Amino acid sequence: MKIVVAVKLVPDANAEKRIDSETKRLVRTGVETVLNPFDEYAIEGALQLKERLAAAPGSAEPATVTVFSMAPESAREVLRKALAMGADDAVLLTDAGLQGSDVWATAYAVAAALKKVGFDLVVTGGLADDGNTGGVPGALAEYLGVPGLTNARAIEVADGKLKVQRETDTGYQVVTGPMPALVSVTMAIGEPRYASLKGIMGAKKKTITTISLAELGLDRAVGSDGAKTEVRELAAPPVRGKGRIVEASDGAQGAQVIFDYLKEKKLV
Amino acid sequence: MKNVIVFVEHSGGQTRKVTFELATQARRLADALGGEARAVVLGAGAQALVEQLKAYPLDVIAYAEDPDVDTFLLDPAVDYLVAVAQSAGPSVVLLPNTMLGRDLAGRLTARLGAAMAGDVTGIEVDGGSVACVSPKLGGKVVTTCAFKNADYGVVTIRPNSFTATAGGTGARTAQIEKPAGKSYAMVVERNVEEASSELGLEEAPVVIAGGRGMGGPEPFTSLLKPLANAFGGAVGASRAAADAGWVPYGLQIGQTGKTVSPQLYIGVGISGAIQHKVGMQTAGTIVAVNKDGTVPMGDFADLLVVGDLFTIVPELTKLVERAKAQA
Numbered sequence A: 001m002k003i004v005v006a007v008k009l010v011p012d013a014n015a016e017k018r019i020d021s022e023t024k025r026l027v028r029t030g031v032e033t034v035l036n037p038f039d040e041y042a043i044e045g046a047l048q049l050k051e052r053l054a055a056a057p058g059s060a061e062p063a064t065v066t067v068f069s070m071a072p073e074s075a076r077e078v079l080r081k082a083l084a085m086g087a088d089d090a091v092l093l094t095d096a097g098l099q100g101s102d103v104w105a106t107a108y109a110v111a112a113a114l115k116k117v118g119f120d121l122v123v124t125g126g127l128a129d130d131g132n133t134g135g136v137p138g139a140l141a142e143y144l145g146v147p148g149l150t151n152a153r154a155i156e157v158a159d160g161k162l163k164v165q166r167e168t169d170t171g172y173q174v175v176t177g178p179m180p181a182l183v184s185v186t187m188a189i190g191e192p193r194y195a196s197l198k199g200i201m202g203a204k205k206k207t208i209t210t211i212s213l214a215e216l217g218l219d220r221a222v223g224s225d226g227a228k229t230e231v232r233e234l235a236a237p238p239v240r241g242k243g244r245i246v247e248a249s250d251g252a253q254g255a256q257v258i259f260d261y262l263k264e265k266k267l268v
Numbered sequence B: 001m002k003n004v005i006v007f008v009e010h011s012g013g014q015t016r017k018v019t020f021e022l023a024t025q026a027r028r029l030a031d032a033l034g035g036e037a038r039a040v041v042l043g044a045g046a047q048a049l050v051e052q053l054k055a056y057p058l059d060v061i062a063y064a065e066d067p068d069v070d071t072f073l074l075d076p077a078v079d080y081l082v083a084v085a086q087s088a089g090p091s092v093v094l095l096p097n098t099m100l101g102r103d104l105a106g107r108l109t110a111r112l113g114a115a116m117a118g119d120v121t122g123i124e125v126d127g128g129s130v131a132c133v134s135p136k137l138g139g140k141v142v143t144t145c146a147f148k149n150a151d152y153g154v155v156t157i158r159p160n161s162f163t164a165t166a167g168g169t170g171a172r173t174a175q176i177e178k179p180a181g182k183s184y185a186m187v188v189e190r191n192v193e194e195a196s197s198e199l200g201l202e203e204a205p206v207v208i209a210g211g212r213g214m215g216g217p218e219p220f221t222s223l224l225k226p227l228a229n230a231f232g233g234a235v236g237a238s239r240a241a242a243d244a245g246w247v248p249y250g251l252q253i254g255q256t257g258k259t260v261s262p263q264l265y266i267g268v269g270i271s272g273a274i275q276h277k278v279g280m281q282t283a284g285t286i287v288a289v290n291k292d293g294t295v296p297m298g299d300f301a302d303l304l305v306v307g308d309l310f311t312i313v314p315e316l317t318k319l320v321e322r323a324k325a326q327a
C-alpha cells in the first residue's frame, strides 16, 4: 500500500514578520522555512498506519510512506526532516511557473502530480499555517476523484476499506469509504515523533525525486497566471498594547477588579 | 459574480449565530453586486430552519430535507451546493470558517473552478469585483485578496467578525431538486457525542480558556464551566491542557487549534505563548488570571490580574451570576 503525505512548507510562525513599505511584500529573507505544523501530524498519522499494517497478522506487501510537496527547490532540506522522521522517500514538485499559485491552482497542480506519483492513500494536514485556508484537501479530493475523509483523529485500513474517526465540534463520527482515498488529519492523531539520530543519518541516503511543471502536461494555467485570487494589499495588524496589570490581594478582590473592568466595558 | 449564496451550517435544525452574520453580509454584498441573497439549508431539520431564516434579509431560501446529507459524508451536500450555485450563475458562496465550512469550501473551489478566500474578517465590493480581508501568518499580516479569472468566489468567514441584523424581506422558499443518478461511498456509520453541543467554541461570544495552571481536568468542569455558563459562553483551552488530556483537542485554541474571536476572552492559568496568542488575539477584550505577573499574556491582555485562579474564579462567577440575576 502506497501512502503519500502532502506537506506544505511555511514561514516560521514564531519569526517576526515585516512588510517592505516600498514593495508591500513580505520580507522573506532571514525567515526560516519550516514544515507546516499540522503536516507533521499528517506524517505521524501515515507512519503510525504503516507500522500498524506491518504488525498486522498476514499483512501482504509492506506499506510505504512518500512525502510530497509543491515548493521551491530550497524545500529539499525541510523534506529531509520528514525523511528523518521515517518516511521512505520524497517527491518535490518544483518549478518557477508555480509561483503565485492560490488554493485552486495549488490543488490543480498537486492533484496532477499525485496522479503521476501514484497512491492508495493521500494524507494531508487540515490547515496551513501561512494562508489559513484549509481549502486544499477538499479541492484535491475532487481533482483526484477520490473520497475525501476529513479531520481524522484515527485511521484504520481493513479489507481494503478505510475507516476513520472524524472529529466534529461535539465529538466524532465513524466514517467508512473505499480506497484509493484522501484523508486529512487533526492533531488528535498523535504527537509527531522526533527524528532519531539514526533517522537523521538514514535520511541522507533516501531519494528526493523532483517533478517539473512541463512533466505534468496541465491543460490549465497555474502559478500567478492561473490563480483566481491576487493579493492587493498587505498591512500590519492593529497592535494590541500592554494593558493593566493588577496584583490581587485575595480572591474576592481579584474577582472584583475583573468584574469592575468588565462592567466599565459593558461586558457584564 | 452577482448573487450571494449562504451555506447554513446546522445540526438537526439547530443553527448558530454565524449563520445570521453570514445572511446579513449576503444582503449587503448582493445589494452592492446587484444580485440576490440566497440561503441553502440541507439535511434533517432543514425545513424547520426555513422559518427562522425568514427573519433575515434573504431573497431565496433553498432547502432539501434529504437524509442522504446526514448518512453520507460531504458528497451530497457538495452536490446540492453546486446545483444551487450553477442555477444562480456567477456568485459568491459564503460559508462559516468552521471544520465543516472549510471542508465544503475546498470541494466547491474545485467543482466550481472558484477563487477561494479563507478565514475572512472583512469583505468589500469595489467596482463589481470582490476583495476579502483576512489575517494571515498567525495574524502578523492582514491581506486584502481580490478575486479574478473566476465566475465563482468561495469565502469562509470567521465567526464573530460581523454583526447579525434581523429584518425579513419576504424570502421565497424553494425545494432543491435531488441530483439524479448519484450514489455515495463515504458512509457515516455513527455519531459519537463527547462534549455538550450547546455552543461552538468558534462562535461563542465569550470564551473562558484554561491552561496548565488548571492543574487537571476537574477544575475545567467545576471552575471554568460555571463561569462560562454565567456569561453564556464556552470553555476553551491551551495546548498544554489539551496535550495533558484534561480536555478534548477540539477545545484547543491557537496555531494548531481553533481561532476564536469572541467579544470577551478570559485566559485562566495560561501563559500566553505566541502559538496560543495567534488563536485569540482578535478577541474584543482580553482578560487574564495568572499567579505570575511577568507572563507574555501581560504584553497584550487588556487586564492581567495577578493572583491564584482557584480563589479568583469562583468569586468572579458569583459576581457575574449575581449581576445576571439582577438584570
Ligand SMILES: Cc1cc2nc3c(=O)[nH]c(=O)nc-3n(C[C@H](O)[C@H](O)[C@H](O)COP(=O)(O)OP(=O)(O)OC[C@H]3O[C@@H](n4cnc5c(N)ncnc54)[C@H](O)[C@@H]3O)c2cc1C
Binding pocket: A037, B210, B211, B212, B213, B214, B237, B238, B239, B240, B241, B252, B253, B254, B255, B256, B257, B258, B268, B269, B270, B271, B272, B273, B274, B275, B276, B279, B289, B290, B291, B292, B295, B307, B308, B309, B310
Ligand atoms: C508547533 C507548535 C504549535 C503549538 N500550537 C499551540 C496551540 O495551538 N495552542 C496553544 O495554546 N499552544 C500551542 N503550542 C504550545 C505553546 O508554545 C505553549 O507551550 C502553550 O500554549 C502553553 O500552555 P499554557 O499557557 O497552558 O501552559 P504554561 O505556559 O505552562 O502556563 C501555565 C500558566 O499557569 C499559571 N498558573 C499556574 N498555577 C496557577 C494558579 N493557581 N493560579 C493562577 N495561575 C497559575 C502559571 O504561572 C503559568 O503562567 C504550540 C507549540 C508549538 C511548538
Ligand SMILES: Nc1ncnc2c1ncn2[C@@H]1O[C@H](COP(=O)(O)O)[C@@H](O)[C@H]1O
Binding pocket: A006, A007, A008, A009, A036, A038, A039, A042, A068, A069, A070, A071, A103, A106, A110, A123, A124, A125, A126, A127, A128, A129, A131, A132, A133, A134, A135, A136, A137
Ligand atoms: N504546496 C503544497 N504542497 C503539498 N501539500 C499542500 C500544499 N499546500 C497545501 N497542502 C496540503 O493541504 C493542507 C491544507 O493547506 P491549505 O489548504 O493551504 O490551508 C496542508 O496541511 C497540506 O497537507
